[in-house]
Amino acid sequence: MSRSLPNIIITGTPGTGKTSHCELLAERTGLKHISVNDVVKDRECHEGWDEEYQSWIVDEDKLLDTIEDEVKQGGCIIDWHACDLFPQSWIDLVVVLRVDTATLYDRLTARKYPEVKLQENIDSEIMDVLLQEAKESYDEEIVVELQSVTADEMESNVERIEQWLEQWKKNNAT
Ligand code: ADP
């Protein structure tokens, strides 16, 4: 299977900056931002609402069916706090965003996360859960860990991904 543009996952614990990165990258590159949050909600890829966690219970099969055609065409930036559900063949680059505990705590508190969810997400970040998941699910060469604490870091991260995209286009030109 070949595509004329690559697919990128931007993953990380909630609050690490996925959506901010995806929006800026989409604006700069014209790639399409797929907010899995919005797909789950708007196209009802869920089995109901979890009150305790204040989040949808995702129906992964339905989610994959819903985005498959679009993603297989290429040129998508997938914005989601998990990456192990997407088939390896769909994905060309996996970016894992990272922040320190104090920063994450402040960002999630500002979002009024329920206590259980706040603590779980902070533990998950401390224990490198998303990074491990990415490395276990994809070839390590396509997994990149990037820090996302400051605006300057976001800027340089996006520039770095843009450079990667240009290189991918050169390598895949026919
Ligand atoms: P996610 O989509 O991973 O949950 P968001 O992109 O919504 O994260 O970011 C969470 C909050 O943190 C937002 O208020 C955003 O402006 C801020 N933020 C994210 N990344 C950075 C960064 N690199 N520098 C400064 N603020 C950031």
Ligand code: MN
């Ligand atoms: Mn988000």
